[in-house]
Amino acid sequence: MKKLLFLGVGNPILSDDAVGIRVVEEIRSIVGDVRGVGFVTGSIAGLRILDVIQGYDDLVIVDAVEMDGEPGSLYKIELEELKNTIHLTSLHSINLATAMKWGREMGLKIPENISIYGIQIKNLLEFSENMTQEVEGSVKRNAREIIKREM
Numbered sequence: 001m002k003k004l005l006f007l008g009v010g011n012p013i014l015s016d017d018a019v020g021i022r023v024v025e026e027i028r029s030i031v032g033d034v035r036g037v038g039f040v041t042g043s044i045a046g047l048r049i050l051d052v053i054q055g056y057d058d059l060v061i062v063d064a065v066e067m068d069g070e071p072g073s074l075y076k077i078e079l080e081e082l083k084n085t086i087h088l089t090s091l092h093s094i095n096l097a098t099a100m101k102w103g104r105e106m107g108l109k110i111p112e113n114i115s116i117y118g119i120q121i122k123n124l125l126e127f128s129e130n131m132t133q134e135v136e137g138s139v140k141r142n143a144r145e146i147i148k149r150e151m
Contacts, residue, residue, distance in 0.1 A: 001036045004150070005056040005111070007049075008041035009063040015128045016071070016121035016135045020062040023119065026143035031151070046094050050103045050110070059111035060150050061096075062142075065118030072138025073120040074145055117146055 008024025011017045021041040028039045040052050053059050067075060079097040094102075096116075103110040119142055122132040130136070 002057040003036045003038070003055065004058040004060070005038045005040065005053060006146075007044070007052065007059060007061045008039075009044055009061060010041075011043055013127055013129055015123040015126045016131045017064050017124055018129075018131055019064045019119045019121060019135050019139065022131070022136075022139050023062045023117075023143050023146065026139050027147055030143060030147060037151075047099055047102070049096065049099050050108060053111055054103075055109050056111045058113040058150075059115070060146065061114070061116045062146065063116070063118055064121045064124070066124070067118065067120055069120040071120050071122035071132060071134035072142070074138070074142045075118045075120070077116040077118045079114070079116070115150060117142075 006024045006027050008021040010020040010022075012021055024039055024041050031037060038056065044052055065075060065077070067073075069075070079100070100110055100114070119135065119138065122134055
């Protein structure tokens, strides 16, 4: 049986930055407990991600992005496009593509199939446990769309 991990990345006290976490939590509430499907959320980046994703066959990452689109818009992102993400590329750690490459070179069981979804944010600068109305309103819609595409 293939194992699938939904990974929601973000900061729950930085307004719209929490959207990756919230969407994966919504996916979990819709899907429920399904054998072989895991859910992890949090501020996870750099090599630390390798500990979280090891042993899964498929990986779906959801994160906040700034792509000059409408707040709440869903984007499918390729690894090389991660320069515009908030967590998956950082000046303080290696990017996701490099972490995956190193993990495979070290012989770790890294997912072969990786889907990355970014959700356009509106507010990244305000400390708040509440997201903006537009981004909050996109959570259920984006969760359903990701489920439709990935399960």
